[in-house]
Every structure is written in structure tokens, then in C-alpha cells.
Amino acid sequence: METVGDRPVHVIGGGIAGLVAAITAAEGGAPVILHEAAARVGGRALGPAGRPGLNLGPHVLLTDGALARWLAARDIRLGLRLPAVRGIRVLGDGGDGLPLPLVARLTPTALPREAPAGMSFRDWAGQVFGAGRASLLCQLAGLYTFHHDPGELSAQFVWQRYRRVVIGSHRIRMVAGGWSALVAALAARAAAAGVRVQTQDTVTAAALPGAPTVVAIRLPAASRLLGRELSWPGSRTALLDVAAAAHPGWPSTILDVRSDLRTCCLIDRVTATCPELPGAGGGELFQAQLGIGPRISREVAVTRIEDVLDQAVPQWRERAVWQGSRVVTGATGAIDPPGTTWRDRPGIDQGDGLFLAGDAVAAPGLLSEVAVNSGIEAGRQALAARRRRLLPAGWPGADLTPERRLAVLAAVLPGAALGVTPAPSGGWPVQPVDQTGLGYRLTDRGGVLRGEAASAGPGGAQVTTLAWNRLPRPARGRLNRRLARWWGRRR
Amino acid sequence: MPLFLAVEAQVRCAQRGDPLAMDALLTELAPWVGQVCCAIALDRGEDAMQETLITVLRNLPTLREPKALRSWVRRIAVRESLRLVSDHRAVPVPDVPELPELAADGDLDTALDVRETLGRLSPQQRAVLVLRHLEDLSEEETAQLLGVPEGTVKSRLHRAQRSFRERWEEG
Numbered sequence: 109m110e111t112v113g114d115r116p117v118h119v120i121g122g123g124i125a126g127l128v129a130a131i132t133a134a135e136g137g138a139p140v141i142l143h144e145a146a147a148r149v150g151g152r153a154l155g156p157a158g159r160p161g162l163n164l165g166p167h168v169l170l171t172d173g174a175l176a177r178w179l180a181a182r183d184i185r186l187g188l189r190l191p192a193v194r195g196i197r198v199l200g201d202g203g204d205g206l207p208l209p210l211v212a213r214l215t216p217t218a219l220p221r222e223a224p225a226g227m228s229f230r231d232w233a234g235q236v237f238g239a240g241r242a243s244l245l246c247q248l249a250g251l252y253t254f255h256h257d258p259g260e261l262s263a264q265f266v267w268q269r270y271r272r273v274v275i276g277s278h279r280i281r282m283v284a285g286g287w288s289a290l291v292a293a294l295a296a297r298a299a300a301a302g303v304r305v306q307t308q309d310t311v312t313a314a315a316l317p318g319a320p321t322v323v324a325i326r327l328p329a330a331s332r333l334l335g336r337e338l339s340w341p342g343s344r345t346a347l348l349d350v351a352a353a354a355h356p357g358w359p360s361t362i363l364d365v366r367s368d369l370r371t372c373c374l375i376d377r378v379t380a381t382c383p384e385l386p387g388a389g390g391g392e393l394f395q396a397q398l399g400i401g402p403r404i405s406r407e408v409a410v411t412r413i414e415d416v417l418d419q420a421v422p423q424w425r426e427r428a429v430w431q432g433s434r435v436v437t438g439a440t441g442a443i444d445p446p447g448t449t450w451r452d453r454p455g456i457d458q459g460d461g462l463f464l465a466g467d468a469v470a471a472p473g474l475l476s477e478v479a480v481n482s483g484i485e486a487g488r489q490a491l492a493a494r495r496r497r498l499l500p501a502g503w504p505g506a507d508l509t510p511e512r513r514l515a516v517l518a519a520v521l522p523g524a525a526l527g528v529t530p531a532p533s534g535g536w537p538v539q540p541v542d543q544t545g546l547g548y549r550l551t552d553r554g555g556v557l558r559g560e561a562a563s564a565g566p567g568g569a570q571v572t573t574l575a576w577n578r579l580p581r582p583a584r585g586r587l588n589r590r591l592a593r594w595w596g597r598r599r
Numbered sequence: 600m601p602l603f604l605a606v607e608a609q610v611r612c613a614q615r616g617d618p619l620a621m622d623a624l625l626t627e628l629a630p631w632v633g634q635v636c637c638a639i640a641l642d643r644g645e646d647a648m649q650e651t652l653i654t655v656l657r658n659l660p661t662l663r664e665p666k667a668l669r670s671w672v673r674r675i676a677v678r679e680s681l682r683l684v685s686d687h688r689a690v691p692v693p694d695v696p697e698l699p700e701l702a703a704d705g706d707l708d709t710a711l712d713v714r715e716t717l718g719r720l721s722p723q724q725r726a727v728l729v730l731r732h733l734e735d736l737s738e739e740e741t742a743q744l745l746g747v748p749e750g751t752v753k754s755r756l757h758r759a760q761r762s763f764r765e766r767w768e769e770g
Binding site: 137180181182183488492495503504505506507508512513515516517519520521550552557576 | 608619634641
């Protein structure tokens with residue numbers, strides 16, 4: 109018997125997903141080789157060469173998301189900036205105005221509710237909020253789907269993102285220095301963890317490295333490399349960047365929701381939050397995005413975006429010093445059509461010791477968080493595969509089931525209470541695999557911990573509830589027991 | 600040995616009693632602990648995993664150096680697994696009832712084969728096999744962890760490997 113020894117984990121593709129997968133595998137103790145075809149790592153997270161710090165299109169980070177948590181767990185500190193709230197303009201059919209009327213119209217959407225995956229967002233929102241408000245919500249979904257007609261997508265997909273991006277907009281942060289700063293931090297981390305990065309190293313189908321291998325390149329390229337069908341719908345998006353000499357009184361963000369669009373056009377003056385951006389050359393930088401249909405040319409899209417600038421940014425044409433535009437297809441993350449969820453996308457475990465990572469594979473999250481989540485999972489699975497490789501197939505193992513997990517936490521947290529109730533008929537009260545992909549929910553609100561897990565018990569489906577709080581001793585146990593009972597009944 | 604850099608910050612938060620950090624740590628440790636426990640404790644592997652994780656979280660504040668988490672958890676996992684199976688001496692040899700054709704190479708048969716073969720080893724032999732081959736420890740480290748002389752590890756390993764290989768090849 110030989111030992112696992114120095115057998116490496118290979119990662120193909122040095123974008124965000126590939127870097128995260130490589131770091132995860134290296135932190136787990138495996139030697140890792142990262143193969144990157146370009147001269148530098150970063151992939152799509154890097155902007156065009158020659159204009160450092162610049163990305164095509166706006167980029168943000170959400171503080172409750174997988175990327176932010178992953179960075180925090182490693183103590184990787186990026187300069188995070190709050191978006192400029194002053195200077196937001198909304199361009200509607202009646203002209204250019206403040207965002208207040210729009211925000212007021214969105215008030216009824218502030219209450220939490222669940223949306224079905226089987227319906228289109230337009231139909232569902234029409235039923236719940238009425239046709240007028242629904243069409244505005246559909247348009248706003250252009251912000252985070254980059255799609256030309258987001259109303260056609262799955263209601264669950266759009267609604268979950270709306271909740272996080274618009275209702276949770278206080279969690280939005282810009283990364284100082286743009287996403288090049290993020291890539292640099294990831295590359296430094298990879299180096300510290302001992303990842304061997306090989307740039308200008310193109311892997312071909314004929315010379316695939318040995319298992320386990322994480323394939324972290326775009327789906328069409330992965331499809332060619334692995335010789336199997338891997339695809340998922342994405343958006344087609346026009347991106348425009350304009351650098352201009354500074355001018356006082358320009359808005360920080362322009363949102364165009366005029367009714368000739370079924371989506372919205374967003375223009376962000378990035379230098380309003382990150383004035384030191386090197387690519388802007390000391391002036392101002394505008395970044396615009398507009399989802400476009402398959403038959404719209406780049407020229408038409410650019411003209412439409414320039415029209416928004418004409419309406420809201422006085423003298424921009426005279427002051428512009430540089431302008432770049434691009435139409436990208438399938439480069440802005442996965443979109444889920446009605447009847448599908450993220451679980452239906454190409455899976456991470458492709459068999460034969462091959463694992464997929466990227467922003468269009470089966471992992472939860474918003475935009476780049478999909479890349480991070482799938483990178484972590486692919487890295488973990490590659491580690492496990494590496495361990496298993498030299499052991500006979502069928503070597504025993506066990507998963508920590510959700511109810512065992514809650515039992516462990518209940519045993520450890522002083523005074524915690526655990527309740528088990530039969531699930532009501534008519535489906536699972538807690539989705540067997542929820543947003544975290546783990547099959548349970550755990551929330552900590554104001555020092556009160558609430559956990560729920562659904563499982564198949566001896567007498568049919570059952571729900572396990574965990575309650576714990578930080579109150580002083582005598583009150584704590586009683587309250588926890590009561591909470592566990594109450595939460596269990598309410599389901 | 601493994602860096603486990605990632606978990607360092609998590610460990611510090613969990614040591615201070617943050618339940619969400621504890622939960623994240625469970626996610627990080629569970630698959631690995633499950634493999635170690637199941638290979639030693641077999642049918643009682645899930646219980647051994649649960650006991651291990653409870654012990655780990657309870658005693659986390661005593662862990663001075665988060666970097667040492669992995670070897671610390673490994674020691675607890677092996678100890679808990681051995682404790683559970685030595686409490687129930689009858690358990691470790693599972694009954695494989697009337698298998699029609701053991702030579703077939705289907706996945707289920709393979710899995711049963713491995714379990715059966717592991718089941719015929721003693722818990723201590725399984726522990727040595729796991730530490731040397733799954734965990735990649737040296738003979739010296741294995742001996743230290745199990746608290747036995749290095750020569751004992753060598754002979755146990757030799758016997759475990761031989762019987763494993765024989766039974767494996769026979770199947």
C-alpha cells in the first residue's frame with residue numbers, strides 16, 4: 109500500500125473560482141498546482157490590459173455573502189467602501205429625478221415572503237403586487253441579472269436576489285481599487301498556502317492532469333476540454349466604461365427605468381466611492397451595464413446608454429477622454445429559467461475525480477458568490493477524492509446529518525433546548541437542502557439562536573428545532589424550552 | 600502538515616462561544632472526522648463522530664494553538680472510536696448474510712467487501728491502518744498517538760496490511 113503522499117490536486121483556470129478552490133485544497137494540506145492559460149491570474153475579474161484597476165461593468169460585494177464571509181474567515185482585509193447614497197438619480201418616463209418616489213413604490217415588497225421556482229417572475233409579481241409594480245420590479249431585476257428581460261426568469265431566482273440586493277442594499281460595498289485588489293489578495297493567499305501557480309499553461313483535452321482535478325473555466329470551454337455537454341443559460345450584456353475629466357455636480361449613480369426597456373440601465377460613477385482608482389487617470393470613471401436581447405448590436409446598445417448619459421450627465425461628451433465598450437455573453441453569472449433552481453445547473457462532481465467550479469455551476473449565491481461557493485465545495489471534494497484515491501472503493505464514511513448537527517450544538521451550548529415535532533402534511537417545512545446547501549437553517553438574531561432541520565424520522569417526516577439564548581442562567585433554560593416548543597408548533 | 604489557516608479565525612471565534620463559528624467548524628471537520636471514525640468504529644461510526652464533535656467543541660477553549668487543531672481532533676476521533684467499539688466487543692465483526700456471488704465487482708459488493716475485511720481486523724489494527732494510510736502519519740507519530748511502542752505499530756500494520764490485501768485480492 110502506498111500513501112497519499114505528494115499526489116497533487118490540479119486546478120485548471122485561475123479566476124475567482126479557481127483561486128478559491130486552490131486555496132481550499134492547499135489549506136486542507138494537499139499540494140496544489142494551478143494551471144492558468146493567460147499570463148496572469150484573475151480571469152474575468154481582471155479588466156482590460158493597460159488600464160489597471162478597471163473592470164468592464166460595475167462590481168459590488170455583499171457583506172452577508174459567501175465571498176465576504178470567506179475573506180473574513182481568513183482575515184483578508186480589503187478596503188470596503190459604502191456606495192455613495194447622495195447623488196442617485198432615477199431616469200423615468202417623466203424625466204430625471206430623485207429616487208424617493210421609486211423607493212416609496214417598493215414599500216410593499218419589504219415584507220419577507222417566498223416565491224415559487226416554477227413560475228416566471230413577471231407572472232408571480234403581477235399576482236402578488238399588481239401589474240404596474242410588477243413591471244417596475246422586473247425592470248429593476250436588470251441590476252443583478254444583467255438580462256434584457258428578467259421578468260421571464262424563475263420567480264424564486266429573481267425574488268431571492270431582489271431581497272438581497274435591493275431590500276438588503278445597506279450590505280452593498282465597493283472594493284477599493286476595484287476587483288484587481290480582490291484578485292491580488294486571493295493570489296497572495298494562494299502563494300502563502302503553498303499553491304504552485306503556472307501561468308501561460310494551457311491544458312488540452314489530450315493532456316488532462318491526473319485526478320483529482322478542479323475545472324474552473326467557463327462552461328463552453330469546460331465542455332470542450334472534458335468532451336461532455338455542459339451548458340446553462342446566461343445573459344447577454346452591453347458594458348460601457350467612460351473616463352472623463354472631473355466636473356462638479358455629476359450624479360453618483362443613474363438608474364434608467366424608462367418604459368422602452370424591459371430591464372434597466374445602470375450607470376455608476378465608480379470614482380464617487382473609489383476616487384483613487386488607477387485606471388481612471390485622476391478623472392471620473394463611469395461604468396454602465398445594459399442587458400440586451402440576442403439581435404441587438406453593440407452600436408445600438410452603446411447609443412442607448414449614451415442617451416442616458418446625455419440626459420443625466422451634463423457636458424460628459426466634451427470631457428470624455430476614453431471610452432471602451434463590449435458585449436459579453438454568459439459572462440455575468442448563471443440565470444435560472446422558470447422550473448429550475450441552482451441545483452439543476454451542471455453539477456460540481458463530474459465523476460472520475462473531476463470537479464467543476466465557476467459562476468454557472470450548481471452552487472447557491474449571487475453572481476460571484478456562486479464562483480466562491482462552488483470553488484470551496486470543489487476544493488473540498490477534490491481533497492476528499494485525493495484521500496480516497498488509494499483506498500479501496502467502498503471505504504466507509506459518514507455525513508453529519510442535519511439533526512445530528514443540531515444535537516451536537518445542543519450538547520455544547522449551555523442550557524440549549526432541542527425539540528422534535530412531526531412535520532405537517534403537505535411537504536417539507538424546511539427545504540431539505542436550503543440556501544446554504546446543507547439541509548438545515550441556523551440563524552442568530554440578537555443573541556437568540558434558532559436552528560431547524562427536517563429529516564425522515566421513524567414515524568414519517570419530522571422537524572428538529574434548536575433554541576438557545578444568552579440570558580442569565582435561571583431564565584435561560586425555561587425560555588429555550590418554550591421557544592423550541594413554540595417554533596416547532598408554528599411550522 | 601496541513602495548514603488549516605482557514606479555520607484559525609473560525610476557531611478563535613468558536614473558542615469565544617460564537618455558535619455560528621462552531622457550526623462552521625462542524626462543516627469543516629465533519630467529512631474528515633466521519634471517515635476516520637467510520638473506518639475504526641464501523642457500524643458505530645456515526646455515534647463516534649457525534650461524540651468526537653461534542654468533545655471537540657466542549658474542550659475547544661483549552662486548545663492553545665489553533666494551528667494544532669487537526670492533530671488534536673484526530674487524537675480525539677481515534678480515542679472516541681476505540682472507546683465505543685471496545686465497549687461493545689461483539690459489534691465490530693458485521694454479519695454479511697448469504698452473499699450470492701462475492702466475486703462480482705458491483706459497487707455494493709465492493710462496499711460490503713471492504714466493510715467485511717475491515718470488520719475482521721481488530722479495532723487497534725484498523726486505527727493503525729487509518730492513521731498510516733488515510734492520515735499519512737509516520738510510524739513514530741502513529742505510535743505516539745496510540746500510546747504504544749513503535750514496534751507494536753509496525754507489527755499491527757504488517758498484519759493489517761497482509762490480511763487486508765489477502766482478503767481484498769481474494770474478493
